Amino acid sequence: MSTKLIEAIGLARHYRLGTRVLRALDGVDLAIGRAETLGLVGESGSGKSTLGRTLVGLQPPSRGSVRFDGMDTKGATGAVLRQLRRRRQLVFQDPSGALNPRMTIGATLTEHLRVQGWERAAVRARVPQVLAAAGLSAAHAPRYPHELSGGQRQRAVIARAISTDPDFLVADEPVSALDVSTRAQIINLLRSLQRDRGLGMLFISHDLSVVAHMCSRVAVMYLGRIVELAPREALFAAPLHPYTVALLSAVPLPDPVRERSRNRIILRGEPPDPADPPPGCRFHPRCRLASAICTRVDPPLRWFGPHHAAACHHAGEQAAASAAGGPVRINAGRPAEEGGAGQMR
Amino acid sequence: MTALLEVRDLRVAFGAAAAVDGVSFTVAPGETLGLVGESGCGKSTTALALMRLLHGAVTGGSAHFDGRDLLALDRPAMRGVRGAEIAMIFQDPGTALHPLIRVGEQVTEAIRAHQAVSAAVARARALDLFRQVGIATPELRLRAYPHQLSGGMCQRVMIAAAIACSPRLLLADEPTTALDVTVQAQILELLQTISRATGMAVILITHDLGVVAGMADRVAVMYAGRIVEMAPTAALFAAPAHPYTRGLLGAVPRLDQGWDDELPIIPGSVATAIAASGCRFAPRCPRADRSCRATPPLAPVAEGHLAACWHSG
Amino acid sequence: MSDILLEEIPLPAPAGRSHVLRRFVRHRLAVLGVVLIALLGIGAAGAPWLAPHDPDEIAISERYAPPFTAGRVLGADDLGRDVFSRLLYAGRISLAVGVAAMLVTLIVGFAIGAFAAYYGGWIDTLLMRLTDVMLCFPSVFLLLFVAAFVTPGLGSIALMIGLTCWMEIARIVHAQILALKSADFIAAAELAGAPAWRIVLRQILPNTLAPILVAATLNTANAILLESYISFLGYGIQPPQASWGNMLTNAQSDFQVDAWLAFFPGLAITLAVASFNFIGDALRDALDPRLRDA
Structure with a gap:
């Protein structure tokens, strides 16, 4: 399967908290294609950052495996490991924390490349190139992070991430810490990089509007699981999981007319403690569709149509409703097909 | 309608740097005013100045609240106003609550600071408030410590303490920025319900244009310590007059349109780009020219719609 | 071209260091300290050229010569040796012991603190409990205990002092690294495959430098004082070689008659120790990142 760039198979990551076990990731199956950007949305504690960090190899999975370009990443050593490091990179949420305050931007880039075995001369030539690619200039190289603005710092972090010509990038909330006007600049930069370099990307965000602008496919996470996975048109037009529906309805629109005429679904309660998830479907205490079965049986991720999967006992009804012209469409998209439910491979 | 709060030419400086540079606005009773801007624009500083929490950094202006100048009140009088008539909630409810005191106690304390009631009455009132702000099992939650509650729950406690004395004005400084979207929706709905039910005016400080679009009656947009545009919400979004407002609105990715643009x-x-004199936005402005070297006044462009730009006429 | 837009960068003078200097200079006593340490240092380093006499040269006829008599600026001691010359040569020993011991505390403290914090787990527990245990003993007694088994000499004394005083540095380094370990830039370095030693030296060390520098300065003062103690008690630098400490011992028997014999080495110790302490305090303020914008 050469179309898959990176694949998570039954990925789990557990943390021990005293006597309890926090299942930050609890069985995630996911594949991202070459030059594809997959959006990953979810609230704090959903495990989306853990998934991103596990995919780039910053943390080992507790169970399951990560396959990159057809090979198992576990136990890779020597040249293979170096290749894996070169090809998978991470852009962090907070650019201030992601750059060493005592190193100039140039030194940070140089160190990053030298560690990966680049020759001094090659590094010298490379640094101005990647700074330019990230929208900075060679004049930024001798600057310390505190001398740059937030947006410039995030550009420097992006420059470091693309300096080794990776083919897979995890962007973990790359614009959440930035101001509105800077945010647009960084979104445009990431989009142009993804377009020009054919980068595969996992774009993690809690902001669905940003995801809509960055990603062709979107996965929704809730308490360590993927609860819905669909092309963005289908997800936004005909969401199947009630959590996705609520999430979409909670996003404020910068438009007073639409914002005030919307029919809001306001979720009850708070996201539960990930170390103590409810039995059955993890979403059921907050779900307006919850029925008896939801409190007992944990629904698996099922396929409704070739591209749209959801983990909900009632997703079939939802799919039927939307096929019949159901909820308001935000944007014309691929209609979700009814039935055809099959287990995830 | 006479204004509940009238701020005129407020100036705040930290050392030589002007953080708030001549800000004027009014808030009518029951009105929600959105104060929007990016970090460092002076929106939070404005709120702190009104609460007199800046200890001498205020360098000029007046803020008449119900006939009294907040900036000129003596300390005891200000203490009487703060918390009782004007309340404030903050961005990070986790740090705004005392970590070692049960939340119920913190709310009763807020009540008893301004009302001569017995502890039992105050506790009953706190219980009532907890119900009002939608805290499930309030009897149990009264006895909880802040770290035992989620962020959204802490913000509800903050709101309960803030509305304990039925204030007439609430300053809400980024009240939902630290919260998840679904919880944000809950808190915003709660604020709206309370303000409608009690006629409490709200100054909602936020960087999120989506939040003001749904919540505010009027919006003031701040840039580098000055208000650059102020208008009724619908007018501001339909016909932004200042290039900065236009730029901000354009730069926000929207869930409902233009995904691939x-x-x-x-x-x-x-x-990195603030003009030292004249229009502060000029270095970033597509329409800047020679005239922008002089400071543009906040002038009417339509009924109730003010903008500080030489080119917005 | 609008997607990648060069931001206007006003280029401020890369200022960081001069700010630190400016805040340091505000401490008058610290500036005085620097001057005094410089003078003591020059005196010690230049002793062979500056000293008017051989420090060990005995002139029986000039025993107990008071200052400014017999051509001796600070007089002569019980054996008629020139006090000024001995003071200069003693400074070589005392300052060298101070600096060398400080370097030992730095190396040992950093290694132990960094190793414990970076690896965590039982290594961390073991090393940091060891640190706590070491802290429980007053270092003077520890030092005297060890000194009883070791032949005194410049190197051995510096090493001994260093090995009994590294705990503070270890704790500082440990705390700093624990705080930094979860920083994203460390994660970025790990992701790039940087080995642990490289992360510690390149990423962590520069960020812990400020508090370490402060502690090192204070440690130097402490080491000078400790050397004086043990030399005074006779376990340190052995006569006829002079150190400020054993010059005091020497002066002890004649204190009632010729107090000035004790005064000058005492003054040298006081000035050196106080100066290093002032410098340490000023560095603490000057390097505090919270004051960066002040």
Whole structure:
């Protein structure tokens, strides 16, 4: 399967908290294609950052495996490991924390490349190139992070991430810490990089509007699981999981007319403690569709149509409703097909 | 309608740097005013100045609240106003609550600071408030410590303490920024319900244009310590007059449109491009010319719609 | 071209260091300290050229010569040796012991603190409990205990002092690294495959430098004082070689008659120790990142 760039198979990551076990990731199956950007949305504690960090190899999975370009990443050593490091990179949420305050931007880039075995001369030539690619200039190289603005710092972090010509990038909330006007600049930069370099990307965000602008496919996470996975048109037009529906309805629109005429679904309660998830479907205490079965049986991720999967006992009804012209469409998209439910491979 | 709060030419300076540079606005009783801007624009500083929490950094202006100038009140009088008539909630409810005191106690304390009631009455009132702000099992939650509650729950406690004395004005400084979207929706709905039910005016400080679009009656947009545009919410979003407002609105990715379009951007950043004199936005403005070297006044462009730009007429 | 837009960068003078200097200079006593340490240092380093006499040269006829008599600026001691010359040569020993011991505390403290914090787990527990245990003993007694088994000499004394005083540095380094370990830039370095030693030296060390520098300065003062103690008690530098400490011992028997014999080495110790302490305090303020914008 050469179309898959990176694949998570039954990925789990557990943390021990005293006597309890926090299942930050609890069985995630996911594949991202070459030059594809997959959006990953979810609230704090959903495990989306853990998934991103596990995919780039910053943390080992507790169970399951990560396959990159057809090979198992576990136990890779020597040249293979170096290749894996070169090809998978991470852009962090907070650019201030992601750059060493005592190193100039140039030194940070140089160190990053030298560690990966680049020759001094090659590094010298490379640094101005990647700074330019990230929208900075060679004049930024001798600057310390505190001398740059937030947006410039995030550009420097992006420059470091693309300096080794990776083919897979995890962007973990790359614009959440930035101001509105800077945010647009960084979104445009990431989009142009993804377009020009054919980068595969996992774009993690809690902001669905940003995801809509960055990603062709979107996965929704809730308490360590993927609860819905669909092309963005289908997800936004005909969401199947009630959590996705609520999430979409909670996003404020910068438009007073639409914002005030919307029919809001306001979720009850708070996201539960990930170390103590409810039995059955993890979403059921907050779900307006919850029925008896939801409190007992944990629904698996099922396929409704070739591209749209959801983990909900009632997703079939939802799919039927939307096929019949159901909820308001935000944007014309691929209609979700009814039935055809099959287990995830 | 007479204004509940009338701020005139407020100035705040930290050392030589002007953080708030001549800000004037009014808030009518029951009105929600959105104060929007990017970090460092002076929106939070404005709120802190009104609460007199800046200890001498205020260098000029007046803020008449119900006939009294907040900036000129003596300390005991200000203590009487703070918390009782004007309340404030903050961005990070986790740090705004005392970590070692049960939340119920913190709310009763807020009540008893301003009302001569017995502890039992105050506790009953706190219980009532907890119900009002939608805290499930309030009897149990009264006895909880802040770290035992989620962020959304802490913000509800903050709101309960803030509305304990039925204030007439609430300053809400980024009340939902630290919260998840679904919880944000809950808190915003709660604020709206309370303000409608009690006629409490709200100054909602936020960087999120989506939040003001749903909540505010009027919006003031701040840039580098000055208000650059102020208008009724519908008018502001339908016909933004200041290039900065236009830029901001354009730069926000929207869930409902333009997914594949390049986002229009405002070049530069607040931190690195502020003009020392004249229009502060000029270095980033597509329409800047020689006239922008003089400071543009906040002038009417339509009924109730003010903008500080030479080119917005 | 609008997607990648060069931001306007006003280029401020890369200022960081001069700010630190400016805040340091505000401490008058610290500036005085620097001057005094410089003078003591020059005196010690230049002793062979500056000293008017051989420090060990005995002139029986000039025993107990008071200052400014017999051509001796600070007089002569019980054996008629020139006090000024001995003071200069003693400074070589005392300052060298101070600096060398400080370097030992730095190396040992950093290694132990960094190793414990970076690896965590039982290594961390073991090393940091060891640190706590070491802290429980007053270092003077520890030092005297060890000194009883070791032949005194410049190197051995510096090593001994260093090995009994590294705990503070270890704790500082440990705390700093624990705080930094979860920083994203460390994660970025790990992701790039940087080995642990490289992360510690390149990423962590520069960020812990400020508090370490402060502690090192204070440690130097402490080491000078400790050397004086043990030399005074006779376990340190052995006569006829002079150190400020054993010059005091020497002066002890004649204190009632010729107090000035004790005064000058005492003054040298006081000035050196106080100066290093002032410098340490000023560095603490000057390097505090919270004051960066002040």
